[in-house]
Amino acid sequence: MTTATPKDNLPLTMLDEGFFMDEPEPENIYEVTHDIKIDVESYIMCWTGRRGAGKTTDMTYFAAKAMALFNMRCLSNYPIEFMFHRFNGKCYPLKAEPLDLYKLLCFDADYKNCLICIDEAPDIISHKSAMTWKNRLLNIFIRQLRKNHNSLFLAAQDFMLIDKSMRWQVDVEIQCEDAFRKYGAGFQKGALILERWLDNSGMWTGETWQQALKRANAMGLYKDGSWCEDNELIAVPLWGKRGETKPVFDSYYQQDVWESLRKVDMKLTSYSVGDAAQEQTEAVQGGNSPFELARCLIDAIKEQQSGLIPSPNFYGAIPDLTPAMKLKLGRAISKLPGLKKRKIGNGWTHHHVRNTYSH
Numbered sequence: 081m082t083t084a085t086p087k088d089n090l091p092l093t094m095l096d097e098g099f100f101m102d103e104p105e106p107e108n109i110y111e112v113t114h115d116i117k118i119d120v121e122s123y124i125m126c127w128t129g130r131r132g133a134g135k136t137t138d139m140t141y142f143a144a145k146a147m148a149l150f151n152m153r154c155l156s157n158y159p160i161e162f163m164f165h166r167f168n169g170k171c172y173p174l175k176a177e178p179l180d181l182y183k184l185l186c187f188d189a190d191y192k193n194c195l196i197c198i199d200e201a202p203d204i205i206s207h208k209s210a211m212t213w214k215n216r217l218l219n220i221f222i223r224q225l226r227k228n229h230n231s232l233f234l235a236a237q238d239f240m241l242i243d244k245s246m247r248w249q250v251d252v253e254i255q256c257e258d259a260f261r262k263y264g265a266g267f268q269k270g271a272l273i274l275e276r277w278l279d280n281s282g283m284w285t286g287e288t289w290q291q292a293l294k295r296a297n298a299m300g301l302y303k304d305g306s307w308c309e310d311n312e313l314i315a316v317p318l319w320g321k322r323g324e325t326k327p328v329f330d331s332y333y334q335q336d337v338w339e340s341l342r343k344v345d346m347k348l349t350s351y352s353v354g355d356a357a358q359e360q361t362e363a364v365q366g367g368n369s370p371f372e373l374a375r376c377l378i379d380a381i382k383e384q385q386s387g388l389i390p391s392p393n394f395y396g397a398i399p400d401l402t403p404a405m406k407l408k409l410g411r412a413i414s415k416l417p418g419l420k421k422r423k424i425g426n427g428w429t430h431h432h433v434r435n436t437y438s439h
Contacts, residue, residue, distance in 0.1 A: 093320035119150035129256035134273035
């Protein structure tokens with residue numbers, strides 16, 4: 081829960097249309113032959129850097145650019161708001177909508193045709209939580225990104241802190257560094273952000289940056305920078321005028337990640353697979369319930385080539401599962417048509433036995 085601050089009472093910062101068009105001339109073949117058209121294609125982009133490196137600032141600039149120039153609807157887990165002044169003289173406010181993780185993980189129909197911004201992404205999709213419901217459901221959402229006409233912006237202090245499946249899906253990584261930290265005197269803190277763009281998937285340039293670097297090394301062209309693209313962002317306009325206008329975003333904003341994540345955990349554990357009454361209720365109410373998502377995951381097991389999943393993995397993916405809930409869930413699953421429990425090994429009670437669910 082956040083409280084109002086003196087900044088909230090200030091008028092919004094004005095950003096001119098020219099601010100989003102002041103880009104350097106192409107310096108290498110990447111910029112000449114390729115362009116990231118986020119208004120046409122679905123991209124997943126990740127900004128990385130140490131604390132205070134400017135990754136959130138840089139991500140905010142591109143989110144604001146998408147809102148202003150491409151009229152994209154933006155959903156963000158931190159506030160973004162500004163006044164936009166066009167060349168034709170028109171001026172109007174633009175604001176990102178608050179991101180509801182529960183609606184995102186439930187594949188809500190309202191979360192389509194939009195840009196999603198997640199700051200401090202490892203807090204939500206950590207590399208240490210690969211088998212949790214949240215990571216698995218978010219990865220399912222990512223696999224449907226193009227079909228839903230969505231794009232995703234992430235920010236993380238280190239690329240490796242993000243879930244492995246998510247890292248594989250990222251198209252472009254932007255490594256950020258504050259020029260003040262690198263060069264010191266002569267630069268204002270946070271005023272100039274140095275960017276290094278890396279093609280992580282090959283969607284941007286046709287080959288990954290590792291492939292491009294290997295080719296450059298083979299040709300003795302490592303230092304020509306053909307395997308990456310170095311840019312910079314003058315971020316001063318995003319801060320507004322101190323004491324006179326409200327910044328486009330608050331770099332000290334503290335996210336309440338628990339609010340949405342607790343809601344997800346509570347709702348997931350309140351449903352039992354095979355509860356016909358609950359299914360009927362949700363069918364009447366409409367929407368994508370956690371119960372329906374659980375059924376989707378079971379259907380995914382059936383679609384696997386082996387059709388098997390170790391029981392510890394199955395139950396381990398359910399957050400805050402009590403022994404009573406586990407027993408109830410197991411009984412409900414045993415009644416599902418086309419799904420049965422297969423025992424592999426010498427017994428069910430031994431923790432080393434590979435008990436699996438299969439169809």
